[in-house]
Amino acid sequence: MNQEAVRKAVIRHAGAFAAIFAATTALIGIIGWWQGEQWRVTYSNIAILNGVYCILILYLLWIILSHDTPDFLGVPVVKAIHDKKLLIVEGTPWLSLGVMTAIYIKDGEYERLICTGEVVNVQTNRLVQILVRENDDVFGDIDAATEKLAQTAKGAILIRPGLFRRVSQ
The missing domain is CATH 2.40.30 (Elongation Factor Tu (Ef-tu); domain 3)
Structure with missing residues (x-):
């Protein structure tokens, strides 16, 4: 496999994972800020665990949806x-x-x-x-x-x- 193609694929996946991670972390942070100190202390472990689940699910969903369908496999000559x-x-x-x-x-x-x-x-x-x-x-x-x-x-x-x-x- 071409090293350039591998590098581009790794960068594309890393960018998607970073975007999903940043969005999920920001959402959990906003909810924690909005709910207050008592909520953050009580539910921080659950929020982090659910955040990890969300990141994994969204990343896997991105992999499935970003997979290009192959063109018609061709008519042999x-x-x-x-x-x-x-x-x-x-x-x-x-x-x-x-x-x-x-x-x-x-x-x-x-x-x-x-x-x-x-x-x-x-x-x-x-x-x-x-x-x-x-x-x-x-x-x-x-x-x-x-x-x-x-x-x-x-x-x-x-x-x-x-x-x-x-x-x-």
Whole structure:
């Protein structure tokens, strides 16, 4: 991990913790000043303990809320097609062994489901092998679907997560 990124993250967390600590301490101090000397003597330990709890809860809440949600994990780029049934694509975080995929062809603004596939190998160089498993109903058999894939430009083939199943009518 980059040292500069770690330094910035530590500074960001330290700043948030310091702000939460200062706000909680100021609030307890104002309540103690407002209630008077007798209250401070009687409830100081409870106020400090509850202040520590508030600081921890608010800091953990800040961590949860400040965590950026990841962008879409990406559509893998098709590098090659072997034997019309094996697609070699760039690896993405969601592609792992056994994951079922839906394979589309982009036609202008329209994305057409061609077939489904299964990840059969994740190579050490982060390339992923996807084997075509089933064809869409539009094509008579799997050979017609794979022929369509072979004829399509690699940039127009989209790999999406999940398996598409039609309900029998």
